[in-house]
Amino acid sequence: MWPRSILALFLLFLLLAGGCSRIPRIIVLEDPLSAAEHVELGVAYETKGELDLARREYERALQKDRKFYRARLNLGNIFLSKKEYGKAREEYLLALGLRPGDAEATNNLSWAAIFSGEGIDEALARMESVVLGAGGRRPPLLDTLGVLRMRANRPREAEEAFALAETLCRQAGAAPREGVNGFAPCTEEVLREIEDHRRELRRRFP
Template identity: 85%
Template sequence: MAGEVRLRPWRRGLPLLLALLLAGGCSRLPKIIVLEDPLTAAEHVELGVAYERKGELDLARREYERALRKDGKFFRARVNLGNIFLAKKEFGKAREEYLLALELRPGNAEATNNLSWAAIFSGRGVEEALARMESVVSGPPGGRQPIFLDTLGVLRMHANRPGEAEEAFALAETLCRQAGAAPREGVNDDAPCPEEVLREIEDHRGELRRRFPPTSPAPAN
C-alpha cells in the first residue's frame, strides 16, 4: 500500500525491548557478552577424569559432553562417557556411547569389553557382544589379555555355554599367573596382572560352578 512504512524485523522488536528496559528502570541497552570456552576437548577429558576419580560422576559427564561438543570424534571422551552411564546403571545410554566409539575405532578391545559389560548387566545384546568379544580375543596378541578373556568367559556363561566359559576363565587365570614370570610366547610380561583381576576371574569361575554344577559320572554297571 502506498505510503505504508515497513519496519525491518530487527526494528519491530526494538520498541518492545526498550519498553521492557524502561519498565525495569534501565535506560541503556545491555551489553551482550559471548563467553568462549577456553579449554580444549582434551582438557575437558582430563578434567572429567579428575572428577570421575573423586566419584563426582555428574561433573565428569558434563566435561565429557563438553569435549564431544568440541570434537564429536574424540574416542576417549566417547568411551569415558559410556563408562559414566555404565556406572550409573544407564545401560542403554552406555551401549550407545560404546557403539559410537566402535564406529570411530572398529574392533577396539577396550570399547568392545565395556560394551560387553553393558550387555551382561542389562541382559540385552549378549550374543552380539559375545561375537564382538570373540573377534577381539582371536585377533592380535593384545586381545589375549586376562581381563578380556575373563569378560569373554562371563559372556559365554550368560549365553549358556558353560564348557566354553570354563576354557576362557582357565586361560585367563593361567595368563594372569604367568604375568611377570620368565618371557613366554604370547604373554605380555610388561603388564603384570593386578591381584584384583585374578580375584575377579576366580569369582567368575565360582559363579560358573554355581550356575552349572558339574554332573556326577554315571555309576558303572
C-alpha cells in the first residue's frame, strides 16, 4: 500500500497531465443593485403589466432586505393581481408586521379578503381600527370599509361608510389642489367605485 504522501503526489500528477482546461472555474456573480433599486425596477415592470418580472425584482429586494416594507407590500399586490389571494394575504400580514396598523397594507389585505371571501371579519376589525385612527377618514379607505360591512351583512353601517366616502370625495374634488382636511383631491375613478358599491348594496339589500 502506498504512503499517503506518494499517493497524493501521484493524483496531482494525473490531474496536471490531464490538462488545466478541465478544471472548472467558479464564478461568483455579485448583484450590483440595492434593495431599493430592485423595487424601483419592479415598479417599472408592474406599470408595464409585466407582473412576473416585477415579482422577481420584489423578491430580489427582499433577499437583500427582509424588512423592506415597500417590497413586501408590492409583492402582495402582485399576488392580488394574479388572484393568488392566499399568498397576497401572507405578504400583507408580513408588511403589517413591519408597520402595524398601516393603512395601505390593511386596505389591500381587506381586498384580498373581499375577493377570496375569506377572513372578512378579521379584515373588517382591522379596517375599523384604521378608519378610526389619525388620517383614516379618506374616501378609498371608507369605501373599502363599506364593502367589508356589506360582505358582513351590515347594510346600514355599509351605507354610512359609502355615504361619507362619497361626500368627502365630492368635497375633495371641488376643493383646491391640497384637497379638504388634508385629503388629496378625489379622482373620478374613486368616485365611480364608491357609486358602484352603493348600487351593489341596494341590490343586495333592497
